[in-house]
Amino acid sequence: MSILIPVAIISGLGLAFGLALSxxxxxxxxxxxxxxxxxxxxxxxxxxxxxxxxGCDGFAEAIVNEGVHASRCPxxxxxxxxxxxxxxxxxxxxIDLNVARVLCQGNCDNVKIKYNYQGxxxxxxxxxxxxxxxxxxxxxxxxxxxxxxCQFDAIIVENGLAYIDADKCTGCGKCxxxxxxxIIALIPVLSGFTVKCNSHDKGAAARKNCxxxxxxxxxxxxxCPVDAIHMDNFLAVIDPTKCINCGECAAVCPQHCITNxxxxxxxxxxNPAG
Amino acid sequence: MKExxxxxxxxIFVENFVLSKFLGICPFLGVSQKTSTALxxxxxxxxxxxxxxxxxxxxxxxxxxxxxxEYLQTIAFILTIAALVQFVETxxxxxxxxxxxxxxxxxxxxxxxxxxxGSALIFVERDYSFLEAVVFGFAAGIxxxxxxxxxxxxxxxxxxxxxxEAFKGMPITLISASLVSITFVGFAGLIxx
Numbered sequence: 487m488s489i490l491i492p493v494a495i496i497s498g499l500g501l502a503f504g505l506a507l508s509x510x511x512x513x514x515x516x517x518x519x520x521x522x523x524x525x526x527x528x529x530x531x532x533x534x535x536x537x538x539x540x541g542c543d544g545f546a547e548a549i550v551n552e553g554v555h556a557s558r559c560p561x562x563x564x565x566x567x568x569x570x571x572x573x574x575x576x577x578x579x580x581i582d583l584n585v586a587r588v589l590c591q592g593n594c595d596n597v598k599i600k601y602n603y604q605g606x607x608x609x610x611x612x613x614x615x616x617x618x619x620x621x622x623x624x625x626x627x628x629x630x631x632x633x634x635x636c637q638f639d640a641i642i643v644e645n646g647l648a649y650i651d652a653d654k655c656t657g658c659g660k661c662x663x664x665x666x667x668x669i670i671a672l673i674p675v676l677s678g679f680t681v682k683c684n685s686h687d688k689g690a691a692a693r694k695n696c697x698x699x700x701x702x703x704x705x706x707x708x709x710c711p712v713d714a715i716h717m718d719n720f721l722a723v724i725d726p727t728k729c730i731n732c733g734e735c736a737a738v739c740p741q742h743c744i745t746n747x748x749x750x751x752x753x754x755x756x757n758p759a760g
Numbered sequence: 761m762k763e764x765x766x767x768x769x770x771x772i773f774v775e776n777f778v779l780s781k782f783l784g785i786c787p788f789l790g791v792s793q794k795t796s797t798a799l800x801x802x803x804x805x806x807x808x809x810x811x812x813x814x815x816x817x818x819x820x821x822x823x824x825x826x827x828x829x830e831y832l833q834t835i836a837f838i839l840t841i842a843a844l845v846q847f848v849e850t851x852x853x854x855x856x857x858x859x860x861x862x863x864x865x866x867x868x869x870x871x872x873x874x875x876x877x878g879s880a881l882i883f884v885e886r887d888y889s890f891l892e893a894v895v896f897g898f899a900a901g902i903x904x905x906x907x908x909x910x911x912x913x914x915x916x917x918x919x920x921x922x923x924x925e926a927f928k929g930m931p932i933t934l935i936s937a938s939l940v941s942i943t944f945v946g947f948a949g950l951i952x953x
Contacts, residue, residue: 492829499823499836503843510847514854 584657632661677726706735771899784875806901813897
């Protein structure tokens with residue numbers, strides 16, 4: 487019988503604490519706005535922080551409590567923004583859908599190699615060694631540091647050059663921050679033409695280093711009907727706010743470094759399949 | 761009064777929980793990167809220590825000792841501490857949400873902080889009175905705070921220090937922790953009882 491006393495005491499203690507806790511949970515109950523959980527469910531749940539809040543939880547709280555508009559989330563696309571706006575009873579609002587693009591076409595065939603790199607598989611490390619192994623100081627190193635930070639599997643690295651799948655890219659900007667060469671840029675989805683080069687070298691030097699670099703010939707600047715292209719230190723830059731996607735520049739570029747990347751982006755459709 | 765003062769000084773310096781008894785090493789290494797988080801964590805630990813000392817002393821005195829169930833101390837104390845931490849969490853969430861947010865994940869982590877359980881087991885061993893046990897818990901918390909604050913200051917400096925490659929990260933942290941610990945050996949002769 488004496489064995490029952492310790493059993494009774496410990497289980498009694500547990501029961502008493504359990505009861506006390508459940509009572510205190512009722513007494514000190516904190517009302518949580520149930521809309522936060524619903525909005526949280528609608529958000530993509532990537533926790534990428536592109537909205538500027540601490541993950542999707544923080545953003546959901548801000549939408550409900552502070553009336554922040556859902557369009558700050560670039561990841562879910564227009565469908566998510568619309569459904570959250572519907573739920574919250576606010577105007578649908580527009581969304582600036584951006585897509586990340588690699589402003590370089592210097593793969594192993596196109597760009598000359600300075601030295602044979604045999605180090606860590608990391609762009610920052612290679613960049614520390616005389617700005618990487620490519621002869622061009624501005625171009626993609628191609629070791630895939632951007633690929634490692636991409637949560638959406640949108641980046642592939644092939645033949646020493648990173649490519650971004652525009653359909654998978656959500657425009658969260660993590661790769662933009664990661665790239666040691668700053669060659670990834672967020673560009674509006676609807677803007678089709680970009681100069682895929684980041685070299686500020688003079689024409690002759692650029693041509694020497696790379697087969698597809700901008701040689702600052704300025705043909706595109708002259709041909710552009712809306713004056714959307716200007717030269718920035720021997721590099722043509724297209725202003726996406728002015729560009730009308732006519733394609734004149736791509737046609738005249740002797741280096742073929744202006745390309746049409748206009749995409750039928752899934753995020754632009756109101757109701758993407760699935 | 762004199763006994764209480766001796767307990768206070770003893771638990772803060774001579775037998776500092778972190779640096780002499782090596783209790784609560786996990787938060788000592790885990791949350792000492794920044795002084796601000798270290799302060800938050802030690803505040804929460806001190807808070808829980810004081811309350812848990814009081815409650816476990818009562819549990820021990822009026823439940824376990826009369827039935828000669830001292831062998832159940834560990835399990836009963838863990839139960840008590842876990843329930844207490846949970847209770848403190850619910851109360852804080854309601855009454856002081858800002859503190860609740862600041863403590864964040866550290867609060868539930870205290871449930872498994874061995875400094876809390878350790879101080880409960882020590883007061884039994886030493887046969888402390890209720891007041892002595894509470895003062896001991898408070899002093900243990902202050903000692904914990906002191907250790908964490910000292911160490912977080914050092915770690916903030918380590919961030920920018922020129923450390924040999926092989927020692928970067930955890931190795932240099934452990935070495936500096938042991939050096940800080942050695943300095944506390946100097947307090948060993950402070951109290952002659």
